[in-house]
Amino acid sequence: MSLYAVRMDVAIPDDLDPQIRAETIAREKAYSQDLQRSGEWVHIWRCAGQYSNISIFDVPDNERLHEILWGLPLFKYMTMDVTPLATHPSDIRA
Numbered sequence: 001m002s003l004y005a006v007r008m009d010v011a012i013p014d015d016l017d018p019q020i021r022a023e024t025i026a027r028e029k030a031y032s033q034d035l036q037r038s039g040e041w042v043h044i045w046r047c048a049g050q051y052s053n054i055s056i057f058d059v060p061d062n063e064r065l066h067e068i069l070w071g072l073p074l075f076k077y078m079t080m081d082v083t084p085l086a087t088h089p090s091d092i093r094a
């Protein structure tokens, strides 16, 4: 398994129908929580003061990460920055 940090910046258009907006956000939450329960979405942190999160994924490979990110209900309203993580030589747990 490989770890990735993903920053997601969300920009939902102001003129999006409020019902579609609410439904999409609800689907996003359920999708994320299913993956958190399965262990692939390890952390999700709100970036304080921004409509952004930083998440940690633990997935087998790039293809699985891509599949997860591509499947996000809010995908078309997001920009993302993906960073593959390696063990730091100063990590006392390593």
Ligand SMILES: O=C(O)CC1=CCC(=O)O1
Pocket: 008, 010, 028, 029, 030, 032, 033, 051, 052, 053, 074
């Ligand atoms: O609100 C966000 O940061 C976007 C998001 C990703 C997963 C989730 O539940 O919300």
